[in-house]
Amino acid sequence: MKNSVLSLAVLMSLATANAMAATTDLTVTGIITPAACTPTLSNGGLVEYGSLALTDLEDTPSQYNLPAKSLNFAIECSAPTTFALIANDNRRDSSPASPWLFGLGKHQDQSIGQYGMSWQYESTVVDGAQGLNLVSEDGGNSWTNVINGGLFDAGRAPNTLTGFSSGTNLGPTPATSVNVTMDVRGSINKGLTLNGAMELDGSATIEVIYL
Template sequence: MVNMKKNLIAVCLGLACFSAVAKDNVELRVDGTLVTAACTPTLNNGGVVNFGHIPLGNLSKTAVNRLGRKPITLTITCEQPTSIGFTTMDNRQDSLQNMTISDAWPDGSVSSATGNQYGLGFTAGNVRIGAYTVAVQPSNITVDGAKADGLRNMPSNDIYNTDWSKMTPAGATASGHPGYLRTITAATTGTLIPVAGKVFVYPLDVVAGIQATDTLAITDDTEMDGSATFSLVYL
């Protein structure tokens, strides 16, 4: 009888130790902040970047044709100081013709990565016209009138990723593709923490390139049809 009691005690102790380290449930937390501030993004010129009429006879028949650089400015206006960023999404991704576009970024470097380019639509013969890039001018960003540093996170589906790095002229790219989204925001000079402000100004450059005219095989006037959506990210 004594031995049986000892065995029972040993079993009970074993169960107690097991239950102290093992759990059969886990908690799901849903976090977020309801903000009272509202912010509005606007692009000057109605959001239109116009490269004008481009005579095909002036273009290369066999090489990528860089059409030039056009400026446009994104302004984000908030009702009260807010930490805010933005993403871009290519609305014509199916028409993207990946190519090497020279002098695409503010430092003069080329663009060749698919994730950093946007589609320009199709010809009447269903040929992809080309691609364009969108780059921030990092040295000209302002928040409430003061110079600010541009920040970006690594491209992914997690637009709230807070692993920020300072934007450089060679890495001032927006990214507009699923799985390759990047949030861009601003910080007080010399810091890596998004700053709260009421008016954020991001000067942008758009550089476009189209395929060789022999490849395009255009016989009628053809409209380029690039389109991207800018969306705000409350940080």
């Protein structure tokens, strides 16, 4: 009987030790890409309008048009890489429900206006030669050749990608450099209540996606 009691005590002690054992988890994450691609915009990505009066802007029935501005947009990769672009509107709460329009911020809880980003016609250069502008609306499964091309808000069109090709094939081709001239065209909503100066506050983040 004593042996049985001793055995039972040992078993209970081991079970209690196992129940109280502390654990911790190790998680290893990361993304391995074929090469590093860096996007850059001229003028530090700043589109500066300075001080404008509404009377200085083109007046249309629904909005006041801002003068078009242009920036040089380049993507440089350390080796030939297949990639696409997406953009995220950091002022989405002030933009209309359109995937190609980005918000200009708010003035006294009023949406100020919107802008779009598109490539100038035939300005796309892929690895030193004339390139094609592509767009995919299904996450990169199929691609369409477009004349100008441009950027879409991933928050409103999560499956829409912008790409480039160096040939006639309908799909992004591996490239080490892409250069385009990007036009920024914006407008101010009509019917705003203005008390003093109104500051434009557009902001978007452009991201390279590896395919």
